[in-house]
Amino acid sequence: MSTRGDCFVKSSCRIFSLMSNNLGLIELDSVDCFKCPWDHWPNSQKSLCLPKTIEFLSYEDPLGATLAMTAIISTLVPSAMLRLFVKYKTSPIVKANNYNLSCLLLLSLTLCFFCSLAFIGPPQKETCLLRHSAFGMIFTLCISCILAKTIMVVFAFMATKPGSKLRRWTSPWVSFLIISICSLLQLILCISWQSLAPPFPELSTRYQLRFISFECNEGSVIAFWAMLGYLSLLAFISFLVAFLARRLPDSFNEAQYITFSMLAFLSVWIAFIPAYLSAQGxxxxxxxxxxxLSSSWALLICMFFPKCFIILYRPDMNSREYLMRKPYLAHQ
Known part of the structure; x- marks a missing residue:
């Protein structure tokens, strides 16, 4: 017996024969085909519809468990660094690298690691609304802190010139004004996104035949990429300003660390785009x-590991005498 060519893989077929003794007619190889429901798939014999497996990244999944454990452990590192900075807040290197902004940046990096846990588990209406908005706002706070630190480094060196009027712009309120403006723009974008086309949980069958992907639909793809684009813009501006300021005379020129951190951050998210578009389920x-996790670790390593190393293992470099060997943040 054979089946008709228009019975494709999602169909279940019944093959039967009809015989009529009275008329002497025999109908062989007749096919009755019908499509399986959207949440079922046909077996290999195409004789039965089987329910599809619902798939999502869970804590029971080895991949989900590994990522969750990595995120939890990662949150401990910036928390420990924050305690270290608080303990040594009067030391020259901590004071010179803007203690308040450094603490805020460490706190935001802790939240960056923590927010990745919202992506694990079955999507719900609340978690779908929280995932990308929390990610966008926390990372905007993080990059805004770095941008403020970069601008303050430039202002601090320019303010040391005789007759410079930039000294008043080295006040802490300027850095917090920069952070507030940058975060407010992202907040407006997220509120518009949540109001007009909010993300929602969705059962999707477009990836694999035998699985139903349980995922969060972005709602508005344009808003999603606009959020990432805004983050990339902030990172690029920070990178550009830090790159131009990298040769400023300084024993611990933080602009150099910012340049490397923004370069690593941008590299991760540029590589993310093709990987995200090609991944499934x-x-x-x-x-x-x-x-x-990768971009957060890149910022943490480039921005804080050198300072923590000096605080713990090179106390001779953490002194005002060492800092004053070259012109260094005289306003401090």
């Missing part, structure tokens, strides 16, 4: 989490 979510 739960691996799309895994790629988002990996990008969040």
């Amino acid at each position: 739960k691996y799309t979510v895994a790629m988002e989490i990996f990008a969040i």
Whole structure:
């Protein structure tokens, strides 16, 4: 017996024969085909519809468990660094690198690691609304802190010139004004996104035949990429300003660390775009989490590991005498 060519893989076929003794007619190889429901798939014999497996990144999944454990452990590192900065807040290197902004940046990096946990587990209406908005706002706070630190480094050196009028712009309120403006713009974008086309949980069958992908639909793809684009713009501006200021005379020129951190941050998210577009199902979510963790670690390593190393293992470099060997943040 054979089946008709228009019975494709999502169909279940019944093959039967009709015989009529009275008329002497025999109908062989007749086919009755019908499509399986959207949440079922046909077996290999195409004789039965089987329910599809619902797939999402869960804590029971080895991949989800690994990412969750990595995120939890990662949150401990900036928390420990924050305690170290608070303990040594009167030391020259901590004071010279803007103690308040450094603490705010460490706190935001802790939240960056923590927010990746919202991407694990079955999507719900609340978690879908929280995922990308929390990610966008926390990372905007983080990059805004770095941008403020970069601008303050430039202002601090320019203010040391005789007759400079930039000394008043080295006040802490200027850095917090920069952070507030940058964060407010992202907040407006997120509120517009949530109001006009909010993300929602969705069961999708477009990736694989035998699985139903349980995921968060972005609602508005344009808003999603606009959020990432705004983050990239802030990072690029920070990178550009820090790159131009990298040769300023300084024993601990923070602009150099900012340049490397923004370069690493941009590299991670540029590589994320093709990986995100090519991934399917739960691996799309895994790629988002990996990008969040990788970019957060890049910022943490480039911005704070050198300072923590000096505080713990090179106290001779953490002194005013060492800092004053070259012109260094005289306003401090």
